[in-house]
Structures are given as C-alpha cells and as structure tokens.
Amino acid sequence: MEKFKREALTILSNYLTDDDLKRVDEVLTVLLTRYEITEKTTDIVVYKNEIPDEIKSFLVSKSIKGLTKSSLLHYKRTLINFANNISKDVKEITANDIRLYLLKYEHAHTIGKSALDDIRRVLNSFYKWMVREDIILKNPVEKVDPIKCDKKVRQPLTxxxxxxxxxxxxxxxxxxxxxxxxxxxxxxxxxxxxxxxxxxxxxxxxxxxxxxxxxxxxxxxxxxxxxxxxxxxxxxxxxxxxxxxxxxxxxxxxxxxxxxxxxxxxxxxxxxxxxxxxxxxxxxxxxxxxxxxxxxxxxxxxxxxxxxxxxxxxxxxxxxxxxxxxxxxx
Missing domain, CATH: 1.10.443.10 (Intergrase catalytic core)
Incomplete structure (x- = not known):
C-alpha cells in the first residue's frame, strides 16, 4: 500500500504543486485503508545514471513537508552523486560502503570536514526515511560516526x-x-x-x-x-x-x-x-x-x-x- 502511494506521489510530483500533493497524500491514505493492492512481480532492470526510485520518492516526501527549493536541490545533488558512484543498489548499502564513499569523496574534492559531515547527514536522512517506509530494516548510517570538525567561531559585528x-x-x-x-x-x-x-x-x-x-x-x-x-x-x-x-x-x-x-x-x-x-x-x-x-x-x-x-x-x-x-x- 505504502509503496503504491509513494510511486503515485512521485509521478504526480511532475504535474502538481506541493499543496496539491499534500491533498492527494491525505486522500490516498484514507482510500487505501479500504482496498488491498497486490504488486505484479516483474524483472528488475537497473539503468545506469538514472535516479533510483527510492531517491525520487524521498525527495517528493521532503517537498511535501515544505523543504525549500535550495535545500531540495542540495539533497538531490548529494544523493544523485552518491547513487552514481556506488556499485550497489541503494537498498543494499552497508555502513562500510558509506565510510568508503565519504573517504573517496574527501580525497577527490577539496572540501572541509563540515561539508563532508553534511553529506553524511543527508545520507542519514535518506536512510532513516527508508526505514520508516519499511523499504529497508536498518539504517546503515547509524553506524557511521559523525565527522568531527573544528568549528570556527564567527565573531559578530561590533x-x-x-x-x-x-x-x-x-x-x-x-x-x-x-x-x-x-x-x-x-x-x-x-x-x-x-x-x-x-x-x-x-x-x-x-x-x-x-x-x-x-x-x-x-x-x-x-x-x-x-x-x-x-x-x-x-x-x-x-x-x-x-x-x-x-x-x-x-x-x-x-x-x-x-x-x-x-x-x-x-x-x-x-x-x-x-x-x-x-x-x-x-x-x-x-x-x-x-x-x-x-x-x-x-x-x-x-x-x-x-x-x-x-x-x-x-x-x-x-x-x-x-x-x-x-x-x-x-
């Protein structure tokens, strides 16, 4: 039921406003309690460089919750880069996969510890959502320690x-x-x-x-x-x-x-x-x-x-x- 609703909202996000999506979400939540929906089993085909459906649905859920356009864009870029640079299904990722990705990303890009930890936080948000949606059982990012960074104290204007x-x-x-x-x-x-x-x-x-x-x-x-x-x-x-x-x-x-x-x-x-x-x-x-x-x-x-x-x-x-x-x- 939840998967059907997620996929429906993901498709409709291309045509409806955030407010309209909220209304559709509410209506589907009520209607789906009256029906049983069985998914047809089909072969899974993985297409290179395409955004995984889970990421699309996650971004739709964030949009419905009212995340700003700039924040949504940041989440999208971070997750697409992650998906394009791992060789596994996003649902099969382990804590070690994430540690390795962060390590490689840090070596490949000139970024500070704070920016790197921001990537970890985005991944954590994504995987927490997948656990809540019963897509996966455990959040692999929970085992990845926050990245310590020296926070510069910004002195206010005198x-x-x-x-x-x-x-x-x-x-x-x-x-x-x-x-x-x-x-x-x-x-x-x-x-x-x-x-x-x-x-x-x-x-x-x-x-x-x-x-x-x-x-x-x-x-x-x-x-x-x-x-x-x-x-x-x-x-x-x-x-x-x-x-x-x-x-x-x-x-x-x-x-x-x-x-x-x-x-x-x-x-x-x-x-x-x-x-x-x-x-x-x-x-x-x-x-x-x-x-x-x-x-x-x-x-x-x-x-x-x-x-x-x-x-x-x-x-x-x-x-x-x-x-x-x-x-x-x-």
Whole structure:
C-alpha cells in the first residue's frame, strides 16, 4: 500500500504543486485503508545514471513537508552523486560502503570536514526515511560516526562596525536591506521570499516563512521601518517582492545579489573581514542576548527548532560574560 502511494506521489510530483500533493497524500491514505493492492512481480532492470526510485520518492516526501527549493536541490545533488558512484543498489548499502564513499569523496574534492559531515547527514536522512517506509530494516548510517570538525567561531559585528556598515550603505535598497537583515535576524532565504504584504508598518511586524514553511513573526525597529518606507516609496515597479533588482524586469532579488550588496557595503565601510547576511543574523542574536533577551526569546525570533542552535550565540558573547564575572567575583 505504502509503496503504491509513494510511486503515485512521485509521478504526480511532475504535474502538481506541493499543496496539491499534500491533498492527494491525505486522500490516498484514507482510500487505501479500504482496498488491498497486490504488486505484479516483474524483472528488475537497473539503468545506469538514472535516479533510483527510492531517491525520487524521498525527495517528493521532503517537498511535501515544505523543504525549500535550495535545500531540495542540495539533497538531490548529494544523493544523485552518491547513487552514481556506488556499485550497489541503494537498498543494499552497508555502513562500510558509506565510510568508503565519504573517504573517496574527501580525497577527490577539496572540501572541509563540515561539508563532508553534511553529506553524511543527508545520507542519514535518506536512510532513516527508508526505514520508516519499511523499504529497508536498518539504517546503515547509524553506524557511521559523525565527522568531527573544528568549528570556527564567527565573531559578530561590533557596535562600531555596525555603525560603519550603516554609514557605508549608499542606495535606498542597500539601507533597507541591511536594516531589515539586522532588525529581523532573518535568514537570507527568508529575506528573498518576503513580499510587501508581509510587512505590517502599523505593528512593526514581519510575517516570515522559515524552514519547512513554518510561519513566525519578526520585528522591525524604527531604523528599518524608515529605511523600508523610503525604499518602497522610491520603487516604480509592480512586483510583490519586498526587494527587487534595480533594472527591468525588476525580478525578485536573489541570494547572490543580496550577498553582493552586503559585501560591497562592508568593503566601503573598511571592514577587513568577510561580511555576509548570516553574519548579520549572528550579530542580531548576540546583541539581543547582550541586552537581556533570553535564549528562548532569541530562539523564537530566529526560528530555531532546537535551543542548542541558539546556545551557539550565547557562547560568542565572551565580553558580556567577562563583565558579569567581574561584577560577581571581587
């Protein structure tokens, strides 16, 4: 029954939207309880360089759950590369096969330990799904240890650097983009997807759709509201997007363009280290904690599922920790 549903959803994913697929999934779940379906036995033919059906179905399930297009593409590339470079059926893979694949991949590509462990996590997600779907009995990745990597602590912008960035922003779009990133703490993917209708200037709130299309609200301070109003008032296009390209056809601003704007602002500001949208998100979180926000409050604003992720920002604020220590330990 489950296999029939998976295959049906995989085929329909070429023609239906994610919302439509969810409805079909719900209908099939109910209908299939009333029938018995027996699969015809046929010879299995393996075609080289084709995507295994299991991977197709897995990606469809992730799409239904609301995974972003960029994340889906990352999962797809990772799994296709894996499938094309092993000589076995994906259902017959062992822990040693995965260890060997990761070792060969590391030697063949110039990647860090963190990127390599990301591949392991994608494979783990895929095989956990296959266990849940009763396609295989055990997840082989469970026996593959996480790859230890030296995590570099990203230092947030100092208050001086923050003001330097503000002063270096030249265009109305640059000013609005920087202030919105800092005030909301949004991910760059969330900024890309924002529409003008997501902004409520009366309440200073922004409706954001985060990972898995989960809705939450972020907030605009006075600076960001003023910068956004000026930018939107200057626009001559009819696009629904909050941030758009400067030239026709005024497409929604993409990840590369946003990163380029922030990089250029930092260069003009004379900041001698890489500055990118996620560093501004780090800065927002650290400044909130420094000024008295709790971890739970920062977690809610940033849209973190796990408190452990938010805890990273608390570790960054060593200066504040030292100040507290000096007050308490005489």
């Amino acid at each position: 208050m001086l650097e923050l003001e330097q960035m503000r002063n270096a922003a030249e265009t109305l779009r640059e000013k609005a983009l920087f202030e919105t990133l800092y005030s909301t703490g949004c991910r760059v993917s969330e900024i890309i997807n924002l529409n003008k209708t997501d902004i409520d200037f009366n309440t200073g709130r922004v409706k954001v759709y985060g990972k898995g299309k989960k809705e939450r609200f972020c907030f605009l301070n006075a600076r960001s509201q003023l910068a956004l109003r000026k930018y939107l008032f200057s626009r001559k296009d009819n696009s629904e997007a909050l941030f758009v390209a400067d030239k026709q056809p005024y497409n929604r601003l993409g990840k590369g363009s946003i990163e380029k704007d922030i990089k250029n602002i930092a260069i003009r500001a004379g900041i001698n280290r890489p500055v990118f949208p996620h560093l501004i998100r780090h800065t927002t979180a650290t400044h909130m904690l420094h000024n008295g926000a709790s971890l739970a409050e920062v977690q809610a604003i940033l849209g973190h599922e796990s408190p452990a992720t938010t805890q990273i920002y608390a570790k960054l604020d060593l200066q504040n920790l030292q100040t507290i220590h000096q007050k308490c330990i005489i």
